[in-house]
Amino acid sequence: MDSKLDNMKISVLASSSTGNVTYIETPQHKILVDAGMSGKKIKELLDSVGKNIEEIDSLFVTHEHSDHIKGVGVLARRYGLNVYANEKTWQAMMPKIGKVDSDQINIFDKNKVLSLGDLDIESFGVSHDAADPQFYKFHHNNKDFVILTDTGYISDTVEKKIENADGYLFECNHDVDMLRNGSYAWSLKQRILSEKGHLSNEDGARGLMDVIGENTKQVYLGHLSPENNTKYTAHETVATFLKNHDMAVDHDFYLNDTDPIIPDDLIIL
Ligand SMILES: [Zn+2]
Numbered sequence: 306m307d308s309k310l311d312n313m314k315i316s317v318l319a320s321s322s323t324g325n326v327t328y329i330e331t332p333q334h335k336i337l338v339d340a341g342m343s344g345k346k347i348k349e350l351l352d353s354v355g356k357n358i359e360e361i362d363s364l365f366v367t368h369e370h371s372d373h374i375k376g377v378g379v380l381a382r383r384y385g386l387n388v389y390a391n392e393k394t395w396q397a398m399m400p401k402i403g404k405v406d407s408d409q410i411n412i413f414d415k416n417k418v419l420s421l422g423d424l425d426i427e428s429f430g431v432s433h434d435a436a437d438p439q440f441y442k443f444h445h446n447n448k449d450f451v452i453l454t455d456t457g458y459i460s461d462t463v464e465k466k467i468e469n470a471d472g473y474l475f476e477c478n479h480d481v482d483m484l485r486n487g488s489y490a491w492s493l494k495q496r497i498l499s500e501k502g503h504l505s506n507e508d509g510a511r512g513l514m515d516v517i518g519e520n521t522k523q524v525y526l527g528h529l530s531p532e533n534n535t536k537y538t539a540h541e542t543v544a545t546f547l548k549n550h551d552m553a554v555d556h557d558f559y560l561n562d563t564d565p566i567i568p569d570d571l572i573i574l
């Protein structure tokens with residue numbers, strides 16, 4: 306039997322400041338992390354990687370910003386998913402997503418590990434201007450996949466928790482010069498650049514340098530701002546930075562781009 310049959314399968318279905326959804330599959334679970342697009346769009350994205358939305362059992366929400374929760378209410382009502390988020394995120398999200406059945410509401414607090422059959426999920430807090438933002442490390446069959454976007458900086462505690470994972474979806478939100486010279490109001494620029502904002506391409510590169518280890522094989526550069534970044538700029542900035550620090554990009558591990566509306570191919574981690 307092909308041992309890879311038992312591995313975690315992942316597709317970053319959509320990633321940018323305008324909407325985020327990631328699909329993760331194990332033999333026992335098919336889950337989504339965030340649902341920051343309409344239910345209809347998420348169904349289309351899943352269809353295009355050959356997955357049936359009816360088979361999704363759980364949804365893990367990181368925080369209540371609309372680019373992460375736009376489809377949460379519709380998916381919960383239509384497909385009966387178990388939805389997981391911490392208490393403050395639930396409080397902030399409830400008024401925005403409409404009615405969700407109480408038995409689908411699951412409280413999953415920060416710095417906890419949840420075991421769901423063949424999938425363990427570890428939550429950790431980040432520095433971002435939401436009620437109580439948290440991201441996740443997914444563990445199955447000796448492999449770890451970490452999602453970390455929407456944070457102004459990476460604390461030492463988070464760095465320890467996520468180092469040497471097999472795969473990452475990591476934030477490269479903006480190019481600092483593009484943001485400074487761009488059309489956003491100064492207050493919004495300040496927000497994005499602040500400790501509770503988003504990681505720039507350079508911040509993302511530095512963070513990756515600190516956490517990538519010998520297990521790391523796949524890195525997705527995510528949550529790009531369509532206004533203040535391009536795939537090319539993010540990719541080149543991170544690749545150049547890592548190569549300048551003697552890391553074997555495209556050899557020991559791969560840097561993958563993500564797209565606001567086109568899913569990445571399903572990978573086997
Ligand atoms: Zn976001």
Ligand SMILES: [Zn+2]
Nearest residue numbers: 368370433455
């Ligand atoms: Zn956010």
